[in-house]
Amino acid sequence: MKKAKLFFILTLLISVSVSAETGYDLWLRYNLVPNKRKLEEYRKVLSSIIVNGSSSTIVAAQAELLNGLSGLLGKKITISGSNTTVGDLIIGTNGIQPEIKSLLKADLAQLGSEGFLIKTIVRSGKNCIVITANEDAGVLYGSFHLLRLIQTGQPINNLNIVSAPKLKLRLLNHWDNLNRTVERGYAGFSIWNWHKLPTYMDKRYVDYARATASIGINGTVLTNVNANATVLTNPYLEKVAALANLFRTYGIKVYLTARFSAPVELGGLKTADPLDPEVQRWWKEKVDEIYKHVPDFGGFLVKANSEGQPGPQNYKRTHADGANMLADAVAPHGGIVMWRAFVYSDEVPEDRHKQAYNEFVPLDGKFRKNVLVQVKNGAIDFMPREPFHPLFGAMPQTQTMMEFQVTQEYLGQATTLVFLAPLFKEVLDSDTWRNGKGSTVGKIINGASQQQQLTGMAGVANIGNDFNWCGHPFAQANWYALGRLSWDASISSEQIADEWIRMTFSEEPKFLEPVKKIMLESREMYTQYTMPMGLHHLITYGSHYGPAPWVDKGQRPDWTNVYYHKADSIGLGFNRTSTGSNALGQYATEVQQQWGDPNTCDEKYLLWFHHVPWTFKLKSGRTLWDELCYDYYTGANRVKSLQEKWNLLKPFVDKERFEEVKMLLQIQYDEAIWWRNSCVLYFQTFSKMPIPAGYEKPDKTLEYYKSLKFPYAP
Ligand code: GCW
Numbered sequence: 001m002k003k004a005k006l007f008f009i010l011t012l013l014i015s016v017s018v019s020a021e022t023g024y025d026l027w028l029r030y031n032l033v034p035n036k037r038k039l040e041e042y043r044k045v046l047s048s049i050i051v052n053g054s055s056s057t058i059v060a061a062q063a064e065l066l067n068g069l070s071g072l073l074g075k076k077i078t079i080s081g082s083n084t085t086v087g088d089l090i091i092g093t094n095g096i097q098p099e100i101k102s103l104l105k106a107d108l109a110q111l112g113s114e115g116f117l118i119k120t121i122v123r124s125g126k127n128c129i130v131i132t133a134n135e136d137a138g139v140l141y142g143s144f145h146l147l148r149l150i151q152t153g154q155p156i157n158n159l160n161i162v163s164a165p166k167l168k169l170r171l172l173n174h175w176d177n178l179n180r181t182v183e184r185g186y187a188g189f190s191i192w193n194w195h196k197l198p199t200y201m202d203k204r205y206v207d208y209a210r211a212t213a214s215i216g217i218n219g220t221v222l223t224n225v226n227a228n229a230t231v232l233t234n235p236y237l238e239k240v241a242a243l244a245n246l247f248r249t250y251g252i253k254v255y256l257t258a259r260f261s262a263p264v265e266l267g268g269l270k271t272a273d274p275l276d277p278e279v280q281r282w283w284k285e286k287v288d289e290i291y292k293h294v295p296d297f298g299g300f301l302v303k304a305n306s307e308g309q310p311g312p313q314n315y316k317r318t319h320a321d322g323a324n325m326l327a328d329a330v331a332p333h334g335g336i337v338m339w340r341a342f343v344y345s346d347e348v349p350e351d352r353h354k355q356a357y358n359e360f361v362p363l364d365g366k367f368r369k370n371v372l373v374q375v376k377n378g379a380i381d382f383m384p385r386e387p388f389h390p391l392f393g394a395m396p397q398t399q400t401m402m403e404f405q406v407t408q409e410y411l412g413q414a415t416t417l418v419f420l421a422p423l424f425k426e427v428l429d430s431d432t433w434r435n436g437k438g439s440t441v442g443k444i445i446n447g448a449s450q451q452q453q454l455t456g457m458a459g460v461a462n463i464g465n466d467f468n469w470c471g472h473p474f475a476q477a478n479w480y481a482l483g484r485l486s487w488d489a490s491i492s493s494e495q496i497a498d499e500w501i502r503m504t505f506s507e508e509p510k511f512l513e514p515v516k517k518i519m520l521e522s523r524e525m526y527t528q529y530t531m532p533m534g535l536h537h538l539i540t541y542g543s544h545y546g547p548a549p550w551v552d553k554g555q556r557p558d559w560t561n562v563y564y565h566k567a568d569s570i571g572l573g574f575n576r577t578s579t580g581s582n583a584l585g586q587y588a589t590e591v592q593q594q595w596g597d598p599n600t601c602d603e604k605y606l607l608w609f610h611h612v613p614w615t616f617k618l619k620s621g622r623t624l625w626d627e628l629c630y631d632y633y634t635g636a637n638r639v640k641s642l643q644e645k646w647n648l649l650k651p652f653v654d655k656e657r658f659e660e661v662k663m664l665l666q667i668q669y670d671e672a673i674w675w676r677n678s679c680v681l682y683f684q685t686f687s688k689m690p691i692p693a694g695y696e697k698p699d700k701t702l703e704y705y706k707s708l709k710f711p712y713a714p
Helices: 002-017 036-045 056-073 098-103 136-151 203-214 234-248 277-293 319-333 352-363 421-428 441-445 473-487 493-504 509-530 589-596 603-609 624-647 655-687 702-707
Strands: 048-051 078-080 089-092 116-123 126-132 160-163 169-173 219-221 253-257 299-302 336-340 371-376 400-405 456-460
Touching: 036 056, 048 056, 056 089, 056 136, 089 136, 098 116, 098 126, 116 136, 126 136, 136 160, 136 203, 136 493, 169 473, 203 234, 203 473, 234 253, 234 277, 277 319, 299 319, 319 336, 319 352, 319 371, 371 456, 400 421, 400 441, 421 441, 421 473, 421 493, 421 509, 456 473, 473 493, 473 509, 473 655, 493 509, 509 624, 509 655, 589 603, 624 655, 655 702
Parallel strands: 048 078, 048 089, 089 126, 169 219, 169 456, 219 253, 253 299, 299 336, 336 371, 371 400, 400 456
Antiparallel strands: 116 126, 116 160
């Protein structure tokens, strides 16, 4: 009795001590370090900063440290110029005293242009921390890293950190339109206020840049790949320049999407044929104009001849012809072209899975040095789980880069808690076997298993003008994860979750540990009740919100769902083996062996690669039909227990975010039941088998689920 009372009072005390939060500050909250012992330690180590240099980047690093440290340590931090010789923290590049520089010479040599060094050294008998780099951006990254160490409760007494990014291009791709709608955006409207730019600079731009730089992202593609040529006109280039000027400070380069038909639409030419000299001249002049506005413009991202976008094939030219024409235009300025491999045609009666490979492999070796082919993680389209894209490693003479989707188009949009680091890592760690065992996708794209001068990873952003940026409070973790993994793909999902929770919510173990578990299992959970055993593409037509396995009509067959699940009286799944579409044949032999036999294929890909009879026995001993029901019911039940787990965490989280997540979990649960019931009822019309005993029967009919309409889903 007494104990219970004490617990109640303690709970109350903790809950009043957590202050109101909107989520706007993301992982850069800089609240007072809650652990008294650690706080004392940090306070002892840090009181003053010596700042060398006055570039805007160094000034930004200084501002971040000042703001961050004074918040975290709850004390005033003094800043002095480089003429002071003794301080607790020394930051800078060139201005750093020569004797310190020579001490760190060997480390500096490993850093490249963006890496950083954080080291404890002794100066005049006193310990001090140095953050240095070869370029100022490195100092900014290092400053964020030091803050992260404190935010996550790490010791900072004896630091020796040498960190350099493994990939050169670490980008966000915004699918943002000029009218501020965001394609597949679930967090409000675009943060780019094109109408008010360039004169009105929203404070959000600075906070976006801070958050983005804090996780090592160094580029942003501002506009949708379904491109609008207007962004290439002078008034818009002025707006782009304003953003680029701001982002430069944070080491972030600006890129644009190029609409392939722009020479016709803007230039009044009769053609956009990439081999036409007039067209080439138009692009060269356009590019020169862009560089006048943005001298360090990064280059173009292009979606061509895909889903109705114009491209070189309109003129019987290849993707290489198109990419190279643009590459030649940007090359003199040091720009690059990222040419997307997300192509498939409804005129080709071939499994959509195979089309990108079929189109691109013959072009291997034909792209210019400043071109990267940007490949989605899987061959269909950002499903909750896909085997890695067969193009990785299949173009040894071509630089390929990764495209992940951070926005949760097929993963419950902004009403579902899904932590994506495990998805990203699953793909990066997949072995392509292209150059023998261990040539993982991660090593292909970082140039370790295949020669690549340019390397990169992009994530389709989940950012909008919602107060908390990403719609769902936990969706922020996916933006965070993309950045951390693009810097270093070897970081574990667990570490990323751990850091993010500590920085975004709390270090309290009673909160941290359960939330980490929730995050780490969230993607498996979602996959279990939306794409069991690799069953894919069952979403509503157009909005991609919720289940609709019955969709059998659409603008093109591969936009329907029956195309993918192939349910019939015999069984379920897409036969992609040699007796079917043989998409499997596009992988290395070892991979084919891994997935080729339904009896040995990893069950998470079973229905991705095989059409399997309803009576087929799974490892669990259950038949396919029973296993399907098991997955739908178990997955949905897991959401229920997720709700229960979250409810127990109330004492450790601010009221605002607690309630927000609680409400969203209720939506997620309702959606899980919707997935379960509609899919089980629908597939039952083929299996003709009963829902196994012990499972509650759906309370609504299949007709009811089929009748649901969502005309205003985002
Ligand atoms: O995932 C699909 C989306 C489209 C998107 C396309 C692409 C930008 O449904 O909205 O268009 O992929 O990646 O190009």
